[in-house]
Amino acid sequence: MQLHGKRVILTGTASGIGATTLETFAREGAAIVSLDVQDEAGAANAAAADDLGPGAVSYLHCDISDQAEVVRVVDEAAGRLGGLDVLVHMAANEKNVAAEDVTEDEIDFIMDVHVKGTLFLNAAVFPHMKGAGGSIVNYTSLAGISGYPGNPIYGAAKGAVLAWTRNIARDWGRHAIRSNAVAPFVMTPMAQLAFDQAGPEEMEGIKEWFKMMVPLGGWLGETQDAANANVFLASDDSKFITGQVLSVDGGFVMVR
Numbered sequence: 001m002q003l004h005g006k007r008v009i010l011t012g013t014a015s016g017i018g019a020t021t022l023e024t025f026a027r028e029g030a031a032i033v034s035l036d037v038q039d040e041a042g043a044a045n046a047a048a049a050d051d052l053g054p055g056a057v058s059y060l061h062c063d064i065s066d067q068a069e070v071v072r073v074v075d076e077a078a079g080r081l082g083g084l085d086v087l088v089h090m091a092a093n094e095k096n097v098a099a100e101d102v103t104e105d106e107i108d109f110i111m112d113v114h115v116k117g118t119l120f121l122n123a124a125v126f127p128h129m130k131g132a133g134g135s136i137v138n139y140t141s142l143a144g145i146s147g148y149p150g151n152p153i154y155g156a157a158k159g160a161v162l163a164w165t166r167n168i169a170r171d172w173g174r175h176a177i178r179s180n181a182v183a184p185f186v187m188t189p190m191a192q193l194a195f196d197q198a199g200p201e202e203m204e205g206i207k208e209w210f211k212m213m214v215p216l217g218g219w220l221g222e223t224q225d226a227a228n229a230n231v232f233l234a235s236d237d238s239k240f241i242t243g244q245v246l247s248v249d250g251g252f253v254m255v256r
């Protein structure tokens, strides 16, 4: 059990990478408070995960784009856990908007969740980690590193998340707070939504491109691949690693 005794907040646990991470962290012995806005799935996933390991797992509603709510919920979660060692922040939304069609509403829709949500959450966990240290894991994307067609606001938001992650690694290292990012490429409802927006002809092109670019299998990985990276970055096995991005993408992006 690599996370035995760790007190953890996970976001985005109603779906995708967050749901698999919740199960995996429970099996690895963590005590967890999970956050999402999809309350039915969020609460059901937490109840199921509670049976998987020794640590208590519970759920709280939290819209991460609302700073007052984030501060209140993080304080309540840290109170329930008796402190806080780890935040793995995976919650996010997505909407494809062409660069030439950008409007203020479209920008706010993505930036409020990805950028403001990440900054609100990271700032809210700081007071709970600064005494004994901790590990923050944020979620970026290959769209924020090398670029990806069709979703430039999302890419800009993920670039901001990565830059923020590296800047707080510099600022909070003196408090023994580590801050790293994961850039996944795995099959989830969010990834499926992006494919659903492409027509059949475009989809054929995408498949050919992935075959060429992803040395391991030519396609997306599984949510468990990202959950395993989260375990590593949350655990003491990564205690000398901060300010890094870990790509879990079969080799799609080889720069950082």
Ligand SMILES: NC(=O)c1ccc[n+]([C@@H]2O[C@H](COP(=O)([O-])OP(=O)(O)OC[C@H]3O[C@@H](n4cnc5c(N)ncnc54)[C@H](O)[C@@H]3O)[C@@H](O)[C@H]2O)c1
Binding pocket: 011, 012, 013, 014, 015, 016, 017, 018, 035, 036, 037, 038, 062, 063, 064, 065, 089, 090, 091, 092, 093, 113, 139, 140, 141, 142, 183, 184, 185, 186, 187, 188, 189, 190, 191, 220
């Ligand atoms: N799947 C991929 O290949 C891929 C690629 C690049 C980056 N990512 C990133 O990985 C992370 C996880 O993605 P996923 O594919 O598992 O997504 P997902 O859509 O399956 O899950 C996202 C979760 O976030 C929650 N959420 C949305 N808005 C919220 C809000 N305002 N407050 C709280 N929770 C909210 C949703 O309810 C959902 O449960 C995201 O940050 C995503 O941008 C995923």
